[in-house]
Amino acid sequence: MATKSKTPKHPVDIEGLTGDAAIAVALRQCDVDVVSAYPITPQTIIVEDFQKFAANGETHTKVIPVESEHSALSACIGASAVGARVATTTASAGFALMWEVLYCAASMRMPIVLAVANRALSAPINIHNDWSDSYGGRDSGFIQVYCQSCQEAYDTTIMAFRVAEDRQVLLPIMVCIDGFILSHNVERVEMLPDETVKKFVGVREPFQNLDPDNPITLGPLCLTDYYFEFKEQEDRAIRAVPEVYKRVEAEYEKLTGRSYGLLEKYKTDDAEIIIFTHSSPAGTAKAVTDVLREKGEKVGVLRLKMFRPFPTDAVREAVKNAKAVVVFEKCMSFGAPCNPLALELRTALYEAERRPLVADFVIGLGGRDVPPETIVQGIEKTKDYLKKGKAPMYETLGVRK
Amino acid sequence: MSEPAAVTIKDMLKKKQILSSGHRMCAGCGAPPTIKLMGMALRGPTIVCNATGCLEVATTIYPFTAWKIPWIHVAFENVSAVASGVAEAYKVMTEKGRTKHEHVDVIAIGGDGATFDIGLGSLSGALERGHDMVYMVYDNGAYQNTGIQRSGATLPGQETTTSWAGRLEPGKRQRKKPIAEIVAAHKIPYVATVTPYHHRDFITKFRKALEVEGPAFIHALSPCPRGWRSESGKTMELAKLAVETGIHPLYEIINGEQYIMSAPSKNLKELTPLDEFFKLQGQFKHLYKPEWEDFRKQVQANVIADWELLKKKCGV
Numbered sequence: 039m040a041t042k043s044k045t046p047k048h049p050v051d052i053e054g055l056t057g058d059a060a061i062a063v064a065l066r067q068c069d070v071d072v073v074s075a076y077p078i079t080p081q082t083i084i085v086e087d088f089q090k091f092a093a094n095g096e097t098h099t100k101v102i103p104v105e106s107e108h109s110a111l112s113a114c115i116g117a118s119a120v121g122a123r124v125a126t127t128t129a130s131a132g133f134a135l136m137w138e139v140l141y142c143a144a145s146m147r148m149p150i151v152l153a154v155a156n157r158a159l160s161a162p163i164n165i166h167n168d169w170s171d172s173y174g175g176r177d178s179g180f181i182q183v184y185c186q187s188c189q190e191a192y193d194t195t196i197m198a199f200r201v202a203e204d205r206q207v208l209l210p211i212m213v214c215i216d217g218f219i220l221s222h223n224v225e226r227v228e229m230l231p232d233e234t235v236k237k238f239v240g241v242r243e244p245f246q247n248l249d250p251d252n253p254i255t256l257g258p259l260c261l262t263d264y265y266f267e268f269k270e271q272e273d274r275a276i277r278a279v280p281e282v283y284k285r286v287e288a289e290y291e292k293l294t295g296r297s298y299g300l301l302e303k304y305k306t307d308d309a310e311i312i313i314f315t316h317s318s319p320a321g322t323a324k325a326v327t328d329v330l331r332e333k334g335e336k337v338g339v340l341r342l343k344m345f346r347p348f349p350t351d352a353v354r355e356a357v358k359n360a361k362a363v364v365v366f367e368k369c370m371s372f373g374a375p376c377n378p379l380a381l382e383l384r385t386a387l388y389e390a391e392r393r394p395l396v397a398d399f400v401i402g403l404g405g406r407d408v409p410p411e412t413i414v415q416g417i418e419k420t421k422d423y424l425k426k427g428k429a430p431m432y433e434t435l436g437v438r439k
Numbered sequence: 440m441s442e443p444a445a446v447t448i449k450d451m452l453k454k455k456q457i458l459s460s461g462h463r464m465c466a467g468c469g470a471p472p473t474i475k476l477m478g479m480a481l482r483g484p485t486i487v488c489n490a491t492g493c494l495e496v497a498t499t500i501y502p503f504t505a506w507k508i509p510w511i512h513v514a515f516e517n518v519s520a521v522a523s524g525v526a527e528a529y530k531v532m533t534e535k536g537r538t539k540h541e542h543v544d545v546i547a548i549g550g551d552g553a554t555f556d557i558g559l560g561s562l563s564g565a566l567e568r569g570h571d572m573v574y575m576v577y578d579n580g581a582y583q584n585t586g587i588q589r590s591g592a593t594l595p596g597q598e599t600t601t602s603w604a605g606r607l608e609p610g611k612r613q614r615k616k617p618i619a620e621i622v623a624a625h626k627i628p629y630v631a632t633v634t635p636y637h638h639r640d641f642i643t644k645f646r647k648a649l650e651v652e653g654p655a656f657i658h659a660l661s662p663c664p665r666g667w668r669s670e671s672g673k674t675m676e677l678a679k680l681a682v683e684t685g686i687h688p689l690y691e692i693i694n695g696e697q698y699i700m701s702a703p704s705k706n707l708k709e710l711t712p713l714d715e716f717f718k719l720q721g722q723f724k725h726l727y728k729p730e731w732e733d734f735r736k737q738v739q740a741n742v743i744a745d746w747e748l749l750k751k752k753c754g755v
Binding site: 258 | 483484485486488495496499500501502504506507508509510511512513514516517519520521522523524525526527528529530531532534535537539540543560561563564567568
């Protein structure tokens, strides 16, 4: 299911936009009722651009310029509980400050869209990209999708509202882009007309909201007798996401000719070595694949778009004929057997009839550049491991040792 | 939309209750009467946001709720932010024609821990942004819900499970944060102090708080028999004594500038000695040991000094 591109049905506006700017435009077009956000690099352009739209009356939105990210998501929950369509955005330390409230948003079933410009966590303080921030919220109950391009960031933000607000789901969703690499880089972005987006997303129809005519209690104390049932229902809700996402994306594809899927398979059909990664390293990996293919090497890329819920069956199916899967990930899970993305993959493969060899490479922490050489190095090492029949649980690449 | 406040007993009996009986607050707790008095002041559709604390825990244990009006709890330190979201969302949805009422009143409620301490940043942010909401702190002087730990609202000389009275310590040594004045320094339209004993004063002030445009703040003293180690039947007497001793004087601050002393405080000829307030509570018992006599006298002197300063601000 590679990225498809057909002639779009609607006239499009084409502009050079950063990932942040593309998300800000998408939020404006989605007729968001409340945006509550706090500035943090490299997400800041999103709030800046959006505030400008609001100041010029280009969007009918109440913007709450809160005093912290903890309050940003808390205000989103309050607004969402009334029945408004809401969004916020953050990165790094701001994401960490939100962490308590992530779980509240998910468990209270608030369909909030949270744009994350992925950035390393302190210490040392660092403003550049890795995935430590949003990976830290992977068990929060949020849906997590990761984008590879500014176009995808725009498209995904629009689709995110439909997925989150779907009655079968009612969960918050993170739309993640790589900080600076995507958030601050200008790419060609095709935008739909405002009216088309407005019609596509519709008006949010809340299911159970704070309504003086029908008073309900939201967020009660819940102990040993019922807490578990809340979690059981939350689990059921997130399991429903792939089907809803596919349905929403099919509808979106009719408008734009673009679709991404839960996974993108790039030259994987006959690949002996499959690179498994997401976000910006996936783009680099595809370029490396093209070069290696010219040399006759059977390499492909499996780009994960949806990290939560993890498309276990689809991943297993996609790599079943490969000899090895090479994981490139920008996060370290200190003290774990391997790192978050490889943990997911290895778990998915445990039940597989034929398990390819898995090599896990931690790359690019704190924005360390990931040039094609790093990807090639990982592939070369994996070839060695294939000969030996065994790979280490994980390694770091591109770091002084 | 505006229905009148119920100030007389006759009207109070007719006004719709917002909190049902059967909640699980302790006998003698000051919070339920505080909430019920708040209900007497309501003027129409209202949404309540509640910080984590005794009130939240004991009125909502799932699958039950004592609340008869829309109510939301998210976490401990963020009730002001939640209320900001509720207020702005309702406003914009009304503008877009998606609400049944033209206006709802938004009330945020927190205990002293949620207000003086962990939620102070969130409160200050909401005040600065100027949302149209009423914030009420029910101040029982400690983290009573987690088992009586000291807070920024705990009084000097008060014994808690994290400010023990011992051989070396007289309970908490530090003064209580002047929360009403900290809030008033944001120059919000209305700040008032209340107790559940002075019920007419309470309801009248709460109604004013609802009626001003922008943020308003109510500081309600709420005796806690469990934490204060007082008899459950003495709650109202303690609320009354808190005013008479100057521990919790009743006043209003308009626009952060104009101080008005309320009648129950203004009519006092002189302050009742603190001993009258202390002796009804186990948490101050140690202050009557000879080694803490000087400390106790200093606490009394500070209360008198604060009272004189307040009188000056109020022009009394």
